[in-house]
Amino acid sequence: MSTDTAKGVPGDAAVNELEAALRGTLVRPGDLSYDDARAVWNGAHDKHPALVVRCAGAADVLxxxxxxxxxxxxxxxxxxxxxxAGFSTCDDGIVIDLSPMKGAFVDPDRRRAVVQPGLTWGDLDHETQAFGLAVPGGLVSTTGVSGFTLGGGVGWLLRLYGLSCDNLTAAQVVTADGRAVSADADEHPELLWALRGGGGNFGVVTSLEFRLHPVGPQVLAGLVFYPLDEARQVVTRWRDATADMPDELTTLLDLTTAPPLPFLPEKVHGTRVVVVAGMYAGPPGRGEAAVAPLRGLGTPVADLMAPMPYTVMQSLLDPLWTAGAHNYFTSAFVEPSDTVLDTLLRLHLTTPTPFSELHLHQLGGAFARVPADATAFSRRDASVLCNVIARSPTAAGFEGHVAWARAARREIAAHGDGGLYVNFSGDAGEDKVRAAYPDAVYQRLVEVKDAYDPANMFRLNQNIRPSAGLTATVR
Structure with a gap:
């Protein structure tokens, strides 16, 4: 068998043997579909894998x-x-592409959904909303269900039903040693604990089981835009209003630039604004009273808060987050003190592109009631997650935009304990991993890593490094 020793890529005979074993598709450099197969959502990462295996099922993953x-x-x-951070691609290695695996089974009586890892949130919402049910998902419907869940899962139902990972009840996982294991409360419980916030460190998840909740089909949701000259008043009143909001309402405050859209007055197009977004998913008769404080934070430039299908709110932001742009996200858990709000308002004036922003995602409610040791995601005492986003349509100037985001994150995080959200951690690095998990949680994750991936085969993630030379007992 020939081998490209420079890159460690197996020769044709071995690759042909792999291809023959697949029900899915194997894509090589030079194939007509190669550029499409290697492309990822974040244009900042342009990698050239040696092989892309587009899996049709768990057997292909094995x-x-x-x-x-x-x-x-x-x-x-x-x-x-x-x-x-670009973990879904690589140079010279192999991409195990789960996107063709889009099966979903919804059991409305048990309120459970078993789904494959290629589904996006839009796909899953389509299946569950047919029964008036939902899994707490994200803010953009094109995001993948699996990776989002494994890192935590912050979204519009967070205060009512918790994170996506809080609702993960079981998973099928292909481990580094080639086993297919089932992780639930009875079998491999430590693996399930680690999958609920520990990222993709422990194997390839080929199936996820979720708890479902009644949601919609109509919710009261949308956006309220405020002018920059009222920013201090708006952010302060928003902070104060979140103190006693019902759990059925989750909100987000966004310091951003007004896009040139027809529902906004032309005079604010391209200007910095404050946007308050929210979704009320409780009893319809109580929605207007619940969202009223969001409309009274200042003098709205536009009030787009209205009844709408849950699926519409889940995809409302999609046009702003299309594939191909260069993106860098980072984050910090903070308390919205006057000092923090002043810092954010000052940084808002320095955003490097009209597509860059800072937003505060309200926490609390069901999110806060999950015991800290129930999941690997353990930052349950924070009231706000601050996301710092640098985004540019092209590579021009992007390194400078990233530098802005990193500096902004450092300044904001200095007012808290330095913790960050693993899904919004910018790029790879041990400092990012240690900032994502308290020490005791990190050590517990290391033990699970030792048990299921002691050679660190699955290291393209915010990596939990196994203990050198440790032989662990698989739970």
């Missing part, structure tokens, strides 16, 4: 993992391909 393990290839696992 074959791809065995092939990569036996040849010590770098492995990237892809679901929705939205990884901000």
């Amino acid at each position: 074959s791809a993992v065995a092939f990569a393990r036996d040849r010590d290839l770098t492995v990237a696992v892809r679901g929705g391909a939205h990884s901000i």
